[in-house]
Amino acid sequence: MLSVSELNAQAKALLETSFSFVEVEGEISKFRIQSTSGHWYFTIKDASAAIDCAMFKFNAARINFIPSVGDKLIVSGKVSLYAPTGAYQIQVSNIRKSGEGELEAAFAALKDKLSKEGLFDAAHKKQLPKFAQSIAIITSAGSAAQADMLRTAQNRFALCKIDLYNALVQGEGAPASIISALRAADAKGYDAIVIARGGGSREDLWCFNDEALARAIYAAKTPVISAVGHEIDFSISDFVADHRSLTPTAAMIDLLPDICAIFQSLDGVSDAFDRLIKDKISSAQNVL
Structure with a gap:
């Protein structure tokens, strides 16, 4: 009978003996550099499989x-197993x-196609409202993005009515889900619609590069904000939307006024009005 440690040790030795040197071609995803050690950890994949890598x-x-x-690479090394977790890796x-990676090529081709059709032209962009009274948020219900947006909206301008349209924001069914929510919200006459999702890998955000979704955003009568991922993430929805926000939280800042700034502005107007009245009275007294 083997212990777990013994089994992993034998599997590790077998893999390293049988696959002491391999060259594998694939598209990179989920790349990260470990901050303290400087080691690289990533995944390479093809259409039907993936494998973790450590460098x-x-x-x-x-x-x-x-x-x-999205880069398509050829990696060379040995196949091994990380014994503490049993993780198989290169x-x-x-x-x-x-x-060029397949994802990047597909992204560039679609971007070029839609750009030539005029879907990104500034002339077609609708202006965001100055004081939105009602907005629709299309995102995954219960997500961190939803929570951050609602909290920011409450702090900035609680007078605005916000409705949530739950949609898939990752995976094969996501584009159709987002399009359905977008069309439903567009028919309700909101002042603006925000399509939002938090950060993720290129694959996680890929649904926002869907051609049908891009055309649905372009066709919407309501101003649409695309707030997908982080500042460095770009998707086709960002280019076709009426406004791109760097993050979901930033969408609320871009769209809603700051109530504190409004109060300060009103105080300034009130003070200026008081001074004007006093000056008028003082001038009339001098004439009298």
């Missing part, structure tokens, strides 16, 4: 570029580019 700092230091999600010794 230690001393090997990574020899690479003259930082891989990005311990990468070298990386080289094999051409």
